[in-house]
Amino acid sequence: MKVLGISGSPSSASKTLIAVEIAIEHARSYPDLAAEVLNLREHDVQFSDGRDPATYEGDTRAVIDRVVAADALIVGTPMYRGGYTGRLKNLFDVLPNDALEGKPVGLVATGGTDHHFLAIEHELKPLIGFFRAYAVPGAVYANNGHFSAGELVDDGVRHQLRQLSATVVEFARRMPRDLIGADGPQIPRKSLNDA
Numbered sequence: 001m002k003v004l005g006i007s008g009s010p011s012s013a014s015k016t017l018i019a020v021e022i023a024i025e026h027a028r029s030y031p032d033l034a035a036e037v038l039n040l041r042e043h044d045v046q047f048s049d050g051r052d053p054a055t056y057e058g059d060t061r062a063v064i065d066r067v068v069a070a071d072a073l074i075v076g077t078p079m080y081r082g083g084y085t086g087r088l089k090n091l092f093d094v095l096p097n098d099a100l101e102g103k104p105v106g107l108v109a110t111g112g113t114d115h116h117f118l119a120i121e122h123e124l125k126p127l128i129g130f131f132r133a134y135a136v137p138g139a140v141y142a143n144n145g146h147f148s149a150g151e152l153v154d155d156g157v158r159h160q161l162r163q164l165s166a167t168v169v170e171f172a173r174r175m176p177r178d179l180i181g182a183d184g185p186q187i188p189r190k191s192l193n194d195a
Ligand SMILES: Cc1cc2nc3c(=O)[nH]c(=O)nc-3n(C[C@H](O)[C@H](O)[C@H](O)COP(=O)(O)O)c2cc1C
Pocket: 009, 010, 011, 013, 014, 015, 016, 017, 077, 078, 079, 080, 081, 082, 083, 110, 111, 112, 113, 114, 115, 116, 143, 144
């Protein structure tokens, strides 16, 4: 089983990346499981231009393939203007519609304060829902006060990240991936360049 942590922060010293790494480190404690972190800052994901996701190449292709290959995900973002970052949004824009189908997703957000905690519910969870994935309950939110000297120093938040990770791993182990509810609407791709 493959667990992928994604950090959607563009920062060079990222609190979100630290939080995602703690969750992924916990996932590595399970046997028969590969867990790694995808730091979007380190990848040149092409800005979505509406093309068929199958036709992206290079780094964009490699990132898409890593997400598609994952069985379960921990997705982290800083709060930017009360929502997720443009970098994370662009990743979701280049993914095929079925990239996350039936997969459990643990959500992690960081913000300057706790002011935008509920953005996890009304910004991130609908995005996961679009992909017919399962946003597991108990998302983790850390604020600037939980970090010091380049570390996440709040034991409560560290514990929550391990709990989130355990839930994602156990969900992926126990839930059949084909339980994805009723068919949704097919979204046809049509470009004005098409014949
Ligand atoms: C452009 C920008 C917008 C931000 N908007 C918010 C916001 O709406 N709410 C909030 O709580 N923090 C906001 N912040 C603060 C960041 O979310 C916070 O510092 C976060 O932990 C940064 O994560 P990072 O270190 O992973 O980049 C914003 C920061 C930036 C640079």
